[in-house]
Amino acid sequence: MSPTAITYPVLPAALGVLSTPPDLAAGAACPGDCASAEKLGFDFSFAFQPIVDLDARGVWGHEALVRGLHGEGAMSVLGQVNEDNRYRFDQLCRIKALREAVALGLQARLSLNFLPNAVYKPDICIRTTLEVARATGFPIGHIVFETTEGEQVHDKAWYAEVMREYKRIGFLTAIDDFGAGYAGLSLLADFVPDIVKLDMALLRGVEADAKRQAIVRHTTALCRELGVSVVAEGVETAGEYGFLADLGITLMQGYFFARPAFRALVPAQQIAALQPPGAG
Ligand SMILES: [Ca+2]
DSSP states (O other): OOGGGOOOOOHHHHTTTOOOOHHHHTSOOOOSOTTOHHHHTOOOEEEEEEEEETTTTEEEEEEEEEEOTTSOOHHHHHTTOOTTTHHHHHHHHHHHHHHHHHHTTOOSEEEEEOOGGGOSOHHHHHHHHHHHHHHHTOOGGGEEEEEESSSOOSOHHHHHHHHHHHHHHTOEEEEEEETTSSOHHHHHHHOOOSEEEEOHHHHTTGGGOHHHHHHHHHHHHHHHHHTOEEEEOSOOSHHHHHHHHHTTOOEEOSTTTOOOEETSOOOHHHHHTOOOTTOO
């Protein structure tokens, strides 16, 4: 990728359409020193798990998954996040994940999880991400913001407005864990993301479960009609892989392809060597 070919949006005009919800306007804003782990009180790192493009037999992107500094599980970090520090944590996640991914030489997309209720000040959130992208030369259009519907979104209109703004700026947007949580279908009515990630609980053993098959088949058809790409996440077996591939799903993620790699990127050759369903 050539940094000179990348253009970044100008912020003031881009942010004119957003306003801060009244209940959040008075406080909880990041004071401008979001990048400090000392201020947060704990530090963390990332593992990266590939999202596989089966058509291209390559890596479509990597999802950054939070880990302890020595590779400890996500809960060792997330257990320290509370209402008081989650905004700063969210900011620091973007900054650190982008920097770590670029340092590892990531060429594909980078998928970042964010906490929808932490977006108190989207102008600062977006600015934070844009600044790191610009500093590292990472293209905006390669950054995916995944947000889970499993986490209750208190203000759906606000949520949809924030997501639309992210998309308008040029980021890719994804609804995570689709089918597992509270608001999937109504979220789609209010906001059409670039990507829907089908929840792993829907996919578990799907090749032998007629009810799951019906749900996955129709959800995939719905997404196609809306122009949304589908990622099957948490794919663990050849049977699941085979069923989903037969359905025409080409983007997949899960242990069947590769486990998350702590502070490392799974080599593209490992993905290219994958056997098609039913082979071998
Ligand atoms: Ca995710």
